Amino acid sequence: DAGVTQSPTHLIKTRGQHVTLRCSPISGHKSVSWYQQVLGQGPQFIFQYYEKEERGRGNFPDRFSARQFPNYSSELNVNALLLGDSALYLCASSSLETQYFGPGTRLLVL
Amino acid sequence: GESVGLHLPTLSVQEGDNSIINCAYSNSASDYFIWYKQESGKGPQFIIDIRSNMDKRQGQRVTVLLNKTVKHLSLQIAATQPGDSAVYFCAESGAGGTSYGKLTFGQGTILTVHP
Numbered sequence: 001d002a003g004v005t006q007s008p009t010h011l012i013k014t015r016g017q018h019v020t021l022r023c024s025p026i027s028g029h030k031s032v033s034w035y036q037q038v039l040g041q042g043p044q045f046i047f048q049y050y051e052k053e054e055r056g057r058g059n060f061p062d063r064f065s066a067r068q069f070p071n072y073s074s075e076l077n078v079n080a081l082l083l084g085d086s087a088l089y090l091c092a093s094s095s096l097e098t099q100y101f102g103p104g105t106r107l108l109v110l
Numbered sequence: 111g112e113s114v115g116l117h118l119p120t121l122s123v124q125e126g127d128n129s130i131i132n133c134a135y136s137n138s139a140s141d142y143f144i145w146y147k148q149e150s151g152k153g154p155q156f157i158i159d160i161r162s163n164m165d166k167r168q169g170q171r172v173t174v175l176l177n178k179t180v181k182h183l184s185l186q187i188a189a190t191q192p193g194d195s196a197v198y199f200c201a202e203s204g205a206g207g208t209s210y211g212k213l214t215f216g217q218g219t220i221l222t223v224h225p
Contacts, residue, residue: 103152
């Protein structure tokens with residue numbers, strides 16, 4: 001079975017631009033969560049979506065938004081990029097409580 | 111506020127030894143804990159989980175121990191192998207409300223296994 005997939009794998013943007021990251025959950029999983037992992041730290045929770053509705057939100061500015069589609073895939077959008085947004089963005093899918101992570105998208109903001 | 115932290119940021123062991131990675135958590139309402147392994151350039155990989163109504167759970171070569179009295183979690187790896195070298199994170203599952211679905215991660219412990 002395919003695990004969680006994310007695209008793109010790497011991305012380079014400049015300050016002020018926006019970015020869209022994509023995630024496909026494990027087949028049968030209806031919940032998707034997004035995390036930001038800065039180098040040398042553990043992942044920080046951004047959002048969780050279940051059945052296309054936002055069910056949880058972390059302490060991130062409104063520049064961060066997300067949505068979930070009828071096929072349970074998800075997009076994370078970040079507007080007005082800052083240098084500090086450079087990080088590994090992880091998507092996790094779950095059917096119950098256990099969250100399974102994808103490989104992440106590494107975003108570099110210059 | 112809520113936090114999950116690790117006592118030891120690095121751990122070096124010889125191949126074949128047993129490894130113990132520790133984690134402290136501060137939210138006494140936490141009821142679900144997970145250990146993840148993260149190799150360089152990859153996403154966290156699920157290892158083992160435990161609920162707060164248990165104090166020990168075993169998997170293949172791994173054991174998780176939970177001490178709710180002192181809010182301490184540990185991961186034991188038996189017969190550690192070079193392939194076990196990675197960063198290990200403990201994570202705590204938040205309560206409901208706006209924390210729904212939120213995993214709070216610790217800083218991570220770097221495990222290095224020497225052949």
